[in-house]
Amino acid sequence: MHTPDGRRDFLKQLAAVAGLWGMPQLTRPGADAGRPGFADGVGVASPVAAPRRLDAFTRLPLGDVRLGGRLGHAIDLCVRNRVMAQDGEHLVEPFRQRRETNCWSSEFWGKWFLSAVSAQRYTQDSTALAAVEQSARSLMATQSSDGYMGTYAPQNHLATWDVWGRKYTLLGLLAYHDLTGDRAALESARRLADHLLTEVGPGRASIVKNGAYRGMASSSILEPIVLLYNRTGDARYLAFAEHIVAQWETPDGPRLISKALAGVPVAERFPPPAKWFTWENGQKAYEMMSCYEGLLELYRVTGNPDHLAAVVKTYENIRDTEINVAGSGASMECWYGGAARQTVQARHMMETCVTMTWMKLGQNLLRLTGDPRIADDIERSAYNALLASMLPDGSSFAKYSPLAGHRALGEIQCDSGLNCCTANGPRGLLLLPETAVMTAADGVVVNLYTRSIATAALPGGGHARIEQETDYPVSSTVALRIMPDRSRAFALRLRIPAWSARSSVTVNGASVADVRPGEYARIERTWRAGDEVRLELDLRARVVRVPGARDRHVAVVRGPVVLARDSRLGGDVDEVASLRADAEGHVALESASTRPDSVWMAFSTPFEQGLHDAKGELFLTDYSSAGNAWNETSRFRVWLPQILDPSRNGGT
Numbered sequence: 001m002h003t004p005d006g007r008r009d010f011l012k013q014l015a016a017v018a019g020l021w022g023m024p025q026l027t028r029p030g031a032d033a034g035r036p037g038f039a040d041g042v043g044v045a046s047p048v049a050a051p052r053r054l055d056a057f058t059r060l061p062l063g064d065v066r067l068g069g070r071l072g073h074a075i076d077l078c079v080r081n082r083v084m085a086q087d088g089e090h091l092v093e094p095f096r097q098r099r100e101t102n103c104w105s106s107e108f109w110g111k112w113f114l115s116a117v118s119a120q121r122y123t124q125d126s127t128a129l130a131a132v133e134q135s136a137r138s139l140m141a142t143q144s145s146d147g148y149m150g151t152y153a154p155q156n157h158l159a160t161w162d163v164w165g166r167k168y169t170l171l172g173l174l175a176y177h178d179l180t181g182d183r184a185a186l187e188s189a190r191r192l193a194d195h196l197l198t199e200v201g202p203g204r205a206s207i208v209k210n211g212a213y214r215g216m217a218s219s220s221i222l223e224p225i226v227l228l229y230n231r232t233g234d235a236r237y238l239a240f241a242e243h244i245v246a247q248w249e250t251p252d253g254p255r256l257i258s259k260a261l262a263g264v265p266v267a268e269r270f271p272p273p274a275k276w277f278t279w280e281n282g283q284k285a286y287e288m289m290s291c292y293e294g295l296l297e298l299y300r301v302t303g304n305p306d307h308l309a310a311v312v313k314t315y316e317n318i319r320d321t322e323i324n325v326a327g328s329g330a331s332m333e334c335w336y337g338g339a340a341r342q343t344v345q346a347r348h349m350m351e352t353c354v355t356m357t358w359m360k361l362g363q364n365l366l367r368l369t370g371d372p373r374i375a376d377d378i379e380r381s382a383y384n385a386l387l388a389s390m391l392p393d394g395s396s397f398a399k400y401s402p403l404a405g406h407r408a409l410g411e412i413q414c415d416s417g418l419n420c421c422t423a424n425g426p427r428g429l430l431l432l433p434e435t436a437v438m439t440a441a442d443g444v445v446v447n448l449y450t451r452s453i454a455t456a457a458l459p460g461g462g463h464a465r466i467e468q469e470t471d472y473p474v475s476s477t478v479a480l481r482i483m484p485d486r487s488r489a490f491a492l493r494l495r496i497p498a499w500s501a502r503s504s505v506t507v508n509g510a511s512v513a514d515v516r517p518g519e520y521a522r523i524e525r526t527w528r529a530g531d532e533v534r535l536e537l538d539l540r541a542r543v544v545r546v547p548g549a550r551d552r553h554v555a556v557v558r559g560p561v562v563l564a565r566d567s568r569l570g571g572d573v574d575e576v577a578s579l580r581a582d583a584e585g586h587v588a589l590e591s592a593s594t595r596p597d598s599v600w601m602a603f604s605t606p607f608e609q610g611l612h613d614a615k616g617e618l619f620l621t622d623y624s625s626a627g628n629a630w631n632e633t634s635r636f637r638v639w640l641p642q643i644l645d646p647s648r649n650g651g652t
């Protein structure tokens, strides 16, 4: 397969630096092992109120994982050209000015800072550490004597995005405390929260009546409030968290528990608003999912089964009714029943904030439930919606990504130099290393396949390095070398994607039984250094349709990667076409030899041009590369229109 030279060089570097295949390892073995990790990709320095152990899986410290391949390369570019290229001071300035009336200048420091902390943890880079230390000090210096830390003018406190922004500031302070152990950051976080408690809560302002989207924006501060409780043990924060959730079920609240348990689809929870971006709109996707992330943190503390059930039911409803073939959803930033309507262009599809938050909520739920289908979802979102939204050099992200058309960046918001999605895209990428390999009570879990090295602490003591050598999903073979510090008995779980109808696993050449799609293949044995596991996945290209709809479009999906037509590869991307699928719905793909340098995968497949019975080759590229000239010269289309031909009994 075609491998751009830059990528090949990078892989050489990775192999040299990280010591693939038995050379010295990259990181200290399991240095942070055993720490429960809860906040945005950070571990907990010294949890006071340790949550119950309800998680099926635990993340590895970011510094103990190194990804190569398409995902790892994207992370490296994004860290260098977006995260570390940001002027942090510019994002602190509105906290000094405090002139905000209704924009969301309040969110940018926290979002960027969270990505910078994750980047530092991942790279262990001292320059990144200096940058986050400087920025944290600069931000903390803006705190008022009463504890307020935000961008809003005093007379506008609690309006629109004030509390939403305080959420990101609070998350940033906690992440900094977790990274460095700085007590001043934790104290600053406490003062921020204590000040909020003087403004909202019983006998004070309502958190659901203030702020945007039926209070979902403001009340998503639930997440850092619970994380603050975990770090301080202060019962007032747990009480406030319970208060927020109780407010959800009041007449003005977003009913995030009761409507979820009743199975009300996320797009139908409230009547369509007369004006779109207003308090009345209860379908705002990003803010809704942010609230459920907080609810999962509260569940970890209280074990309230209704809270977990509400998130599971909502997550599955979003997957079934909203998420499209590229692994994201929403139109105009709101749920709209998009899964069944995805072949039709909708306005402003797939906000990158929605993509990132869908992945982040999924990872949170994967840790709790150990459900491998969620890892399938994350993989699909990463390879398609998320990578498609990133500029090829990693320096910026699109605000919206259509399934047909051409790519474009979004506007600058609130004089920040950024928009919400530019700030969130890196956070989506940086959750991949800690999704790729996790630990369970009985061993190690591999969720994502990509060239990588991960060092996992083992439940019985010691650690094992898991080295993956593969160019999956370009090709179908994944070789994993298992390198325990000495012979160790533990279970190794390998995710078998639900789409992989034919899969096989061998250990040192011997076949493993019970390899089923949509489950983990669990291999329990005494592992010795150098044991080799080989996984073969089914990358036959599948022709898919919109589930349950009498719709005359098809898309082609190969493994986790959605394919698309791109005008640079030839042909009219909008023409009707018939693909030659076999009885099982697979189409034959040939690797296409010529393609633009920026295109990752390109294939050809035989087709019939529907209107004139002409036959020829139809060219397809991976969706993330489709349109990546980022102008109208590269038009693309995922859903291919099929001709209506009564004589063919509805066949493709």
Ligand SMILES: [Zn+2]
Binding pocket: 351, 352, 353, 354, 399, 419, 420, 421, 422, 424
């Ligand atoms: Zn956004």
